[in-house]
Amino acid sequence: MLLIPCPYCGERAENEFSYGGEAHKPRPEVPEEISDATWADYVFLQKNTKGTYYERWIHSHGCRRWFNLVRDTLTHEIHGAYRMGEAPPKVDEKTYV
Amino acid sequence: MKARYSIFSLARNALSSHENWPQAWRSPEPKKEYDVVIVGGGGHGLVTAYYLAKEHGITNVAVIEKGWLGGGNTGRNTTIVRSNYMWDESAALYEHSLKLWENMTKELNFNVMFSQRGVLNLAHTLNEVRITKRRIHANRLNGIDSEWVEPEQVKEWVPIIDLRGNGRYPVLGGSLQRRGGTARHDAVAWGYARAADALGVDIIQQCAVEGFDIEDGRVTGVRTSKGAIKAKKVGVVVAGHAGVLANMAGFKLPINSRPLQALVSEPVKPCVHCVVMAGAVHAYISQSDKGELVIGAGTDAYNSYAQWGSNPVTEDTLAAICELYPLFRRMRMMRQWGGVVDTCPDASPIISTTPVKGLYFNCGWGTGGFKATPGSGHIFADTVANDRPHPIAEPFSLERFKTGFLIDEHAAAGVAH
Amino acid sequence: MAQRYRLDKGGRIDRDRPVDFTFNGRAYQGYAGDTLGSALLANGVHLVGRSFKYHRPRGIFSAGAEEANALVQVGEGAATLADLKATQVELYEGLSARSVNCYPSLDFDIGEVNSLASKLFPAGFYYKTFMWPQAGWPMYERFIRKAAGLGEAPLEPDPDFYDKRYAHADVLVAGAGPAGLAAALAAARSGARVILADEQHELGGSLLSGRDEVDGKPGSDWAAEAERELRANENVRILPRSVVFGYYDHNWIDILENLSDHLANKPADAPRQRMWKVRANQVVLATGAIERPLVFRDNDRPGIMLASAARSYVNRWAVRPGESAVLFTNNDGAYAAALDMKAAGIKIAAAVDLRAEAEGELTQAARDAGIEVLAGHGIAATEGHKRVRRVKVAPLSADGRSLAGEARTLNCDLVAMSGGWNPTVHLHSQSRGKLRFDAELATFVPDRAVQAERSAGACNGTFGLADVLGEGFAAGEAAAEAAGFSVEKAPRPQAGNGKFLPARWLWLTPSSKPVGHGGKHFVDFQNDVTAADLQLALREGYTSVEHVKRYTTTGMGTDQGKTSNVNALGVVSEFRGVPIEELGVTTFRPPYTPVTFGAWGGRDVGDLFDPIRRTPMHSWHARAGAEFENVGMWKRPWYYPKAGEGMHEAVQRESKAARESLGILDATTLGRIDIQGPDSAEFLNRVYTNGWKTLKPGAIRYGLMLGEDGMVMDDGVTACLGENHYLMHTTSGGAAEVLAHLEEYLQTEWPELQVYLTTVTEQYATAAIAGPNARKLLAELTDDIDVDPDAFPFMSWREGTVAGVWARVMRISFSGDLSFEINVEAHNGLHLWQTLMNAGEKYNITPYGTETMHVLRAEKGFIIVGQETDGTVTPVDLGMEKLCSTKKDFIGKRSLSRPDMQDPNRKQFVGLLPDDPNEVLEEGAQLVETVKSQPPMDMVGHVTSSYMSPNLGRGFALALVKGGLHKHGQKVYAPMPGKTIACTVTSPVFFDPEGERLRA
Amino acid sequence: MPETTSYRQSPLAPLGLAGQAASGLNGAGIGVAEPDFRVLLDLRVELDKQPGAQDAVEKVLGLRLPETANTATGNAERHALWLGPNEWQIVIHDSRPEAGREWTAKLREALQGIFCAVVDVSNAQAILRVTGPAAREVLERAVPLDMHAGKFQPGEVKQTVFGRHCGVTLHLLDDAPTFDIYCRRSFAEYVHAYLKDCARGACEDFAVLEG
């Protein structure tokens, strides 16, 4: 069970949270003007990185705020959490084969 | 060439203290160039190589495996095989596969212990009943065996089950596919490896693909931990790692990689004689021929490439097992592990050409691709050989995420083991 | 004679408390403090089990968790336990145990014929045979399955219950031997919160089995003092009988505590076991080491055991495990066992030592004690069927690969073997800590830690007692410091520091014939894996250690290879000529020892498996005899059968009443979200397909919500409560999902919108009254709401007092009739319901459940999300294109313009009328346009809802049919087993298509 | 018809827990009771963006909203529990049936012109008061929080998951210790039954109060 640092409440157990997938993937401003391919990219495609991943979580059984987390998807090491709209912390990014 | 396996060869070899058995496959050094390189030595990759050689006459093929062959999800799944999927497209795919299963042991001269002991999918809510019946009727009209069983019949199949489910998850019935069952997962990988090797396929283990050589939008080879290897075509079949390989080739996939857990109990005398799946509570159970209860749990809620699972998921699954089978509360878990599955938004696989010419992907099988192993490899080989989707593969292209032609098996499958 | 092999004195048993027990039906006696294993040995019972494949006689070979042979079934009936290790079962009065995997009896086991034909069953034999004919496999499998399994699963529900809890520690110490006790002392003295767990019932670890001194007193006394100090510290929690079984992410550790298995009288209202889910800031692993067996010919006979086990039986349990022993070792340390055995009166026939020059402190002591030491020798063979009787020992060649001289026979009934030690690195490895091969110790020791953990003592490859204690203290101090406590370094206790090296590492002791040609060199006792099996696997190309494991099943038994894994690697390394460190190890996985399912389930079973949610009116429904349907976690009345009624009759009655006079439905479970803020209307515009800017306070509008993929995800009505204030209703099952979906967009995509969402699902209780008399009833119960149709039109709401309490009444309808949904504060829900029931009596007010609700709405062609839709249905498919605004963007809109969404042949929403009015189609039935005599048939759609309607006087259905919006009037067929049902495609609205009754 | 309290059924009324607090622990390690009806309001506002909000709230309630995470402010009659960076639960000991609506109106009135939300959730939630020396031990079986006296102190508020999948808010009132557990109304029976079972699981250490 992960120990996740909610930027509002502090470190809490994983089962208080829900996952929201890849972060920093803004909804297209004017969806009607983009191609089917670009739209499919937004709705379905994932970086799905093996390594340092920027992702969204919500503290659903806590403060109910969404926030971002930088986590290594192989080792589960957590490099930091930051609020929506804030810039991510500087992280030595890693990827693996 | 290969020695044929039989009771006679076994007896003959017993006389020479088993010292004369040949290797099941070679361990060759990679050549400089192949007609086709298959990345990923799991079941799907090995079957693909086998059929390239067998049906398409392409024998200059390498299967490149990062670790040991069969060590991915092929080696860590709960081995449920069935074909009673809901949509026509899926049913065609999985039924194609099931037919190949039925002949696999003979075809490979390798006993994969395919055991058609029957697969029961329980329905616990009125909505599940409705969806289950819809699937059964669809199966029936597609010519696939599938039948509704009433709770009393469930009890006959699984005498140890508690039908009341404490009022919360009562067993309201279920679907039964008699031709479904289990197989010895490792044997599937080994059997195909041996057969492909016999046809000249090089199986190269402990060799990771670390990049692609792409010229003018066409793949020309792979870069591996053992050096560059040229290839006219490359088929990628790496399950949970599909996204990693796609990133190497410069595109993204509609896939999230998540650990899926399984566990086994200590071995006991046979007490569960078919496969029982309960999607509503996330618990799948069968008993291996050695006596362990093999139990499938859920996927972790977050992306991860760690081959282990999160604690609450195990708790949930074992709570459900205790609930459905109160007499198993005293059983003990002997080993627990995880595999990284490639889940697609519509719970259906991708068998497809890609934005890179000569590069093909077969992935997205998520929690349920073991059953598809022979069929998937068969149609993927055809797709790679002919540079166009096999008719069964056609609906499962990457295009569907653009056009919207999703084949959403969620409703019918719960978790699609 | 009872306990013939019990020593006259010594041991940690309580001679004042004899304990009676039975094994395989025979009565025996032991003492409190015994394990089943030590008690059996005290009675001279060595033959305890049969091996898995060959059914070879097997005895007790260890004194702990590593036991691979002595598996037993304990207890009978509902409380039976399978596959317990006799060496771990604490003895209690009345314990009854029996051997597993033998028939008809342990002494005479038919399965032993397998042993005769064993040549036919080498590793992987399954894969090579049973193939002819292919159709024959089920038959073979039935036969094979007969041989499956060891013990038996209970056949009755478990009578016990299990406790499960979280816990938090600054420092968790796993293992309470000298290293663990030292670490706990050091950490506790700093003020840290410490949990100390040991799988055994007594703390002290190896100090309980040896005769070493600490600070000038017996080691066990030092342990007892340490325990006293720890117990006196309120920050310390000591967990005996508790195995630390899993090490997961972020220092999450699982422990299984045994509470009552060892008790003769198990308390009825106390848990049997407890699972601890611990988050530890720092971890100290002090799990000791497990002795390695030696691999030699027929090394599995009862009476052959680990040297440390023999020593434990003598010292800790005061048992003579034999009369005449041979020590077989490759190291000096094992001589301690020989010395202690000798001191206990066991004859030592000889010490067979693989080392060419058998030197060392203890070896010398043994020589001094008159023990014959056969240096450079190995055991070449053993004899004795149900107990070892003789061993043949012979000198070895310099390279150790062959015998180099005449064999000599030694009579014995005990072989104590030691092949060195394997640090118990399981937890370190589970934590993803790296391992390093230590050539001196010829085994794996912990290398770099990945999580906040450290190993101390034997599990770290440190074996001298003084060093072990020192390392324990240091680890405890370091852990406490890392957890933020300041420590004062304590003086280290005084103890000896034996030198155990160098040893001679020989993975396979040769015999007169090559491996595989006579006799069996067992590597994995439980799964009957021999050196020849490993060799065969390698020969056949299964060279990776993972392949070797899976092909031969080595290490896959209930002991998970605690004694076999390193030996298997050694043998593989030997055969392949590849150094062990290059082979790698198979993965260590939880649990360390098997863990009860029930403990994992804990209290989350039975009534507590899932929360059961009930509405404030529930007690009324229950009293009225309602049958309930599970909707999400809610219990909703499904129908209210009267005496003699089945579901069909009840639903027909309820449906009729609701159309003809007055029905009442508990609609409390609908999801409700309060939406406030200046941008609320804009927000609604974005999340619903239709427009919201014109909705005025007092008015209500239906909305359809899509996922970004364009598929319908929810629907419901939203009321405008005031300026910038709305109340959204969601489906009962979708409430949580919808709120999450909305919050996600609000917080992550549109943080600029000034909107707040608050769930108020449970603030209100709702009774929907429907039918021609609904208005009359409402009028009677309110003074301040004008119920006149003009004053209170369809799709509006009014606030006032109903039944004497505050109420918000919404004039909306899911039944298609004149209907009011009366919302009161939840505390008043039951009151409202009772008042309505009383006042409605004159209208024959009829409570109806979800089934009737479904019939009524289906007659009107209203969809239910999740029934008419399945995640693949768009608003266009539902014929609701008009609800999709073209003037604005909304979630999912872009997806609707993708090519496949435009396909006119998509499945679309229609009504169906079976030609035979008495026919009720099965929900889920598939539809075709052309019936064929047999499958496959092209399916064009399926039935989503289907009922017998008393109001229409016939069966009718809703369906999704390809191109259905344009197929009204055409025929489709439902080919069912045994018959085909012809139907006509119609509009889905069967009742009051103009909506006059709604607006009445 | 006049509105009287007798109509009202508290969430745990079917279990008859009200008043149990009064009867005392009788030597048991833990007791569970349902307090009298209270006003519960959910208040949403961004304090840094709405400078007047604190004063406006204080004027009506006589207390300031806690800005430190996981804490509460208040007195014997009223509390403001921190739920999130822009969310509080206001608890007022006023058991009149109309009190929830009245306080909502008062607060809204005071916060006029400020972007905020005040929502009456008095009926939406249940309150279980758990008290006794074993309370921490018992609760550690239900929630993943560190319940140690040093880690969860009087005046603190934490939201978490209780048992499987049930959200709760825990407010520690005193050293007894006494916790007020807030949960959604329909989960109250689950929470209560779960607590009882937790007490059963911890029973080696103390007697369990019946009921």
Ligand SMILES: Cc1cc2nc3c(=O)[nH]c(=O)nc-3n(C[C@H](O)[C@H](O)[C@H](O)COP(=O)(O)OP(=O)(O)OC[C@H]3O[C@@H](n4cnc5c(N)ncnc54)[C@H](O)[C@@H]3O)c2cc1C
């Ligand atoms: C716990 C669990 C239970 C399951 N239960 C079932 C079930 O009951 N029924 C069912 O039908 N399905 C089940 N599945 C799913 C099923 O196991 C998979 O869908 C299927 O085995 C996938 O086969 P594969 O050959 O595509 O992948 P894999 O067997 O995973 O093979 C992919 C291979 O690619 C290799 N690879 C990865 N990256 C590289 C690289 N860069 N270079 C070279 N090689 C690389 C990997 O090492 C791996 O060996 C389960 C899965 C899990 C994890």
Ligand SMILES: NC(=O)c1ccc[n+]([C@@H]2O[C@H](COP(=O)([O-])OP(=O)(O)OC[C@H]3O[C@@H](n4cnc5c(N)ncnc54)[C@H](O)[C@@H]3O)[C@@H](O)[C@H]2O)c1
């Ligand atoms: N003569 C030799 O060659 C030799 C070899 C090994 C050890 N030793 C001696 O053994 C001692 C080592 O001390 P130590 O403290 O490191 O080990 P130890 O063996 O004394 O103690 C380890 C303890 O950990 C417990 N344990 C193991 N795994 C556990 C788990 N998963 N959960 C809970 N408990 C678990 C065991 O029950 C045991 O009590 C020293 O006295 C040393 O001299 C000597």
Ligand SMILES: Cc1cc2nc3c(=O)[nH]c(=O)nc-3n(C[C@H](O)[C@H](O)[C@H](O)COP(=O)(O)O)c2cc1C
């Ligand atoms: C169907 C099936 C049955 C298994 N049975 C056993 C078993 O009896 N004993 C065992 O130790 N492991 C068993 N395993 C688990 C494997 O040992 C191993 O954990 C799994 O293949 C994952 O590999 P890894 O743990 O090496 O990562 C089984 C695995 C599967 C898929």
Ligand SMILES: [Zn+2]
């Ligand atoms: Zn938070």
